[in-house]
Amino acid sequence: MTIMSFASFGYEGEIIKVEADLRRGLPIVDIVGLPGSAVKEARERMRAAIGNSGLSFPQERILINLSPADQRKEGSGFDLPIALSVLQADCALEEPVMVIGELELSGRVRPVRGVLGAMISGTAAGIAYFIVPKENEAEARIQEGVHIFGIETLQEALDCLYTIEGSIRAGEGTIATGETDVRSGATGETAAGYALSALARRGSGCGRSPVPLPPAVWSEPTPADAAANTGTGGFFEEVVGQQELVRALHIAAAGGHSVLAYGPPGCGKTLSMQRFASLLPDLDPKTAEEVTHIYSIAGLLPRSRNHDVRIKRPPFRMPHPNASLEGMIGGAGRCMPGEISLAHGGTLFLDEAVQFKQTVLQTLRAPLETGTVTLSRAGRSTTFPARFQLLMALNSCPCGNLGADGKVCTCMPAVVEQYWKKLTAPLIDRIDLRIPVFPPQSYELPHSPSYSTVQLRAAVAASDSVQKERYRTYLCKDAGRAAAPSPAGFPTDTPLVNAGTDYSIGSAAPVHGTPLSYKNAHLTPAALAVLCPLTAEAERIFVKTAEKKELSGRGSHAILKIARTIADLAQEEFIAAAHIEEAIRFREWSAFLPFFMH
Numbered sequence: 001m002t003i004m005s006f007a008s009f010g011y012e013g014e015i016i017k018v019e020a021d022l023r024r025g026l027p028i029v030d031i032v033g034l035p036g037s038a039v040k041e042a043r044e045r046m047r048a049a050i051g052n053s054g055l056s057f058p059q060e061r062i063l064i065n066l067s068p069a070d071q072r073k074e075g076s077g078f079d080l081p082i083a084l085s086v087l088q089a090d091c092a093l094e095e096p097v098m099v100i101g102e103l104e105l106s107g108r109v110r111p112v113r114g115v116l117g118a119m120i121s122g123t124a125a126g127i128a129y130f131i132v133p134k135e136n137e138a139e140a141r142i143q144e145g146v147h148i149f150g151i152e153t154l155q156e157a158l159d160c161l162y163t164i165e166g167s168i169r170a171g172e173g174t175i176a177t178g179e180t181d182v183r184s185g186a187t188g189e190t191a192a193g194y195a196l197s198a199l200a201r202r203g204s205g206c207g208r209s210p211v212p213l214p215p216a217v218w219s220e221p222t223p224a225d226a227a228a229n230t231g232t233g234g235f236f237e238e239v240v241g242q243q244e245l246v247r248a249l250h251i252a253a254a255g256g257h258s259v260l261a262y263g264p265p266g267c268g269k270t271l272s273m274q275r276f277a278s279l280l281p282d283l284d285p286k287t288a289e290e291v292t293h294i295y296s297i298a299g300l301l302p303r304s305r306n307h308d309v310r311i312k313r314p315p316f317r318m319p320h321p322n323a324s325l326e327g328m329i330g331g332a333g334r335c336m337p338g339e340i341s342l343a344h345g346g347t348l349f350l351d352e353a354v355q356f357k358q359t360v361l362q363t364l365r366a367p368l369e370t371g372t373v374t375l376s377r378a379g380r381s382t383t384f385p386a387r388f389q390l391l392m393a394l395n396s397c398p399c400g401n402l403g404a405d406g407k408v409c410t411c412m413p414a415v416v417e418q419y420w421k422k423l424t425a426p427l428i429d430r431i432d433l434r435i436p437v438f439p440p441q442s443y444e445l446p447h448s449p450s451y452s453t454v455q456l457r458a459a460v461a462a463s464d465s466v467q468k469e470r471y472r473t474y475l476c477k478d479a480g481r482a483a484a485p486s487p488a489g490f491p492t493d494t495p496l497v498n499a500g501t502d503y504s505i506g507s508a509a510p511v512h513g514t515p516l517s518y519k520n521a522h523l524t525p526a527a528l529a530v531l532c533p534l535t536a537e538a539e540r541i542f543v544k545t546a547e548k549k550e551l552s553g554r555g556s557h558a559i560l561k562i563a564r565t566i567a568d569l570a571q572e573e574f575i576a577a578a579h580i581e582e583a584i585r586f587r588e589w590s591a592f593l594p595f596f597m598h
Helices: 042-052 079-087 115-124 134-140 154-170 188-203 223-227 243-255 269-273 285-298 325-329 358-362 365-370 413-421 453-483 525-531 536-549 553-569 577-587
Strands: 002-007 014-023 029-032 061-067 096-099 129-133 147-151 259-262 347-351 372-377 380-385 389-394 433-436
Touching: 002 079, 002 115, 014 079, 014 115, 029 042, 042 079, 061 079, 079 096, 079 154, 096 115, 096 154, 115 129, 115 134, 115 285, 129 134, 129 154, 134 147, 147 154, 223 285, 243 259, 243 269, 243 433, 243 453, 243 553, 259 269, 269 347, 269 389, 285 380, 325 358, 365 372, 433 577, 453 525, 453 553, 525 553, 536 553, 536 577, 553 577
Parallel strands: 002 096, 029 061, 096 129, 129 147, 259 389, 259 433, 347 389
Antiparallel strands: 002 014, 014 061, 372 380
16 A cells, blocks of 8 residues: 655645555664654654554664655654555555554554644645544545545554455445445535535526525534634624614625724723624535634644534634734744634734734735735745734723813824834725714613614625625626627737636636636626616715725725615615715724724
C-alpha cells in the first residue's frame, strides 16, 4: 500500500507521501524530508507504540522519507502513517491510503486537527481510502463518496490496511465496517441538503423552468455551532426600547450590511448586537462546509463519535480588544485562521472598537471588500474565506457622555477628535449603517416584550427569498447578454466575461474563488444600476443628497444598497422616496460628533 498523509498549512495544506525503506544495518530510524520537531519525535513514539501493541518491530536500519521533500512537515499527525509504512514496507500494492493520527506509547491513537481539510484534498487527488482517529470519524464523514475507517489503536489501523488490501486483490467495490457502509460519509440530513442544493443548481439554469430555491431556515444550535459562537446569544425579546438600533440590525440581517453603533455606556449597544446572530438564517451547504473546514483547521470542532459536527448556524465572533494582528487576521503557527476567517459566513463583533490596535482595525478593510484574506509565511501563501458582517460598538467619546441628555462631557475637543480618528476614514466609509444609541426615556419595566424574534425572522426570510430570486434572474440575463452574437466590427474571439459560468446561488466564482453573494450589501456597481430601480422622487432625493454631502462612490452606492434592502423588507419592487430617506438617515452621523465625521 502507498501510505499518504497530510501536512496542514493554511486553508489548503498538502498531501504527503510516506515511504519506508528497510535495509541491513544497525536498527536505527532516520526521517528525511524536512521533518519538524514533532515529526522527528515520531520515531520514538512509533517504536514504543509498535512494541506495546504486541507487534514485531523490524530489526533493520529504517529510512523514512516524507515527500515532497522541500516542504516542512509539522505536527503529530504523522505518527500513525509512519508506523504503518514501517509495518507495511513490503506490500507491493500501489493503492494510496491516507492515514492521519497521533500515537500514544500504549498504541492508542489520539485525534488531530485538520482532518476535514485532509479529506477534501485527498478526495480531490483521487484517494478513496482514509484511516482516521475514532474521535475524528464524524468530522471525516462530512466528505462523501470515500471509504472511511475510524480506529482507536495501532492494531486496528493495521487490520484496516489488511482489509483494504484484501478487498483490492479480490476486486470488491465497497467495504463495510460494522453496520455502516463507509462509502456514504454524510448523515441523511446533510445528504438531503446537498441534494437540494444540486437540484436548485440544475433547475436554476437560464432558459429552463426554475426550481424554487430553498427558503431561509433557523435550526437549533448544536455543540458544533456553540464552538463558533463566542457571544452570549439570546433573542430580541430581551431588548427594551432602542427602536432605531433594532431596526438597523434588522436591515443589516436582511441585506448583509455592516453596522456601527455609538453612544453612552450602558444604553444597550452590546446587548442588542449580541442578539444579532438570532436573525441570521442557517448557512447554505457550501458555506457550511467552508466554515466547518476552517474550524477543523483551528482545532475547534467538538470531538464527537455519534453526532454530526458540521457547523450549520452562522458564526458569531467577539474577540477581545487586546487581540493581536495574527489573532485577528491569521497567520500564526502553520498559518492558522484568524477571527475574520472564523467569522466567515457570520458576524464579527468588535465591542469597544476604538480599544483595538489601529493596525488591527485597518487590516479589516481589504477582507470587507473581497471576502477573502491571503496570508504569507515562510515563502508560502494561503487564502482563507473571510466573508463576514462587521458590527462595531463604541462610546461617543472617552468619558462616554458626549451627546447624552443630562450629562456633561469632560473631554477636550482635541481628545474627542483623536478618539474618533483611530477608526480612520477608509474603514468608516465601509460601514453602511451608523446608529447613535441613547438610554431609554422610560425606566418602567415593560409588561410585554417590545420585539418578536419570530416576526423579525419572518421578514428576513421573505427578503432573503426576494434577493435570491432577483439575483438569479439578473445573472441569467447577464449570461444571455454574454452569449449574444457579437456586434459588427467586434472581435468574435474575445473572451466573454462570465461566459459558461454556473449562475446558481452559492456557486463558486470562476476567477476569484469566493462565493457569488446575492445579498444587497455585495451587489456590484453594474448590478446596482439594474436591480435598484428608483421612483422619480426617490431619484431626485438621492441625487440632491449625493451632491450636497459630496458622497464618495462607495458612500452613494451604500445608500442605494440600504434602500434596496429596506424596500425588500417592505416587499416592494421599486425604491420609493421613504426608503431612500430612511437609508440616508441611517448613513448620517449625529451633529454632536467632530466636524470631520460629517
